[in-house]
Amino acid sequence: MVEHNMKVVAGISDTITVLARGSVLAEGPYAEVAADPAVIEAYMGTEVTELASSAGVLA
Numbered sequence: 001m002v003e004h005n006m007k008v009v010a011g012i013s014d015t016i017t018v019l020a021r022g023s024v025l026a027e028g029p030y031a032e033v034a035a036d037p038a039v040i041e042a043y044m045g046t047e048v049t050e051l052a053s054s055a056g057v058l059a
Helices: 006-012 030-034 037-044 046-054
Strands: 016-020 023-028
Touching (some): 006 030, 016 037, 023 037
């Protein structure tokens, strides 16, 4: 299944796979994948990653 609504994904999936440019970027439980810095950078950009990291969000 392909789904972009992350609330739906979190509620129905045991394991998720994130693709970036046609390649697997991360795979695993939602909480683990959602906190992956590479996933955050790919979908939110580098500046957000730096801000989240400095705020302790990615710790």
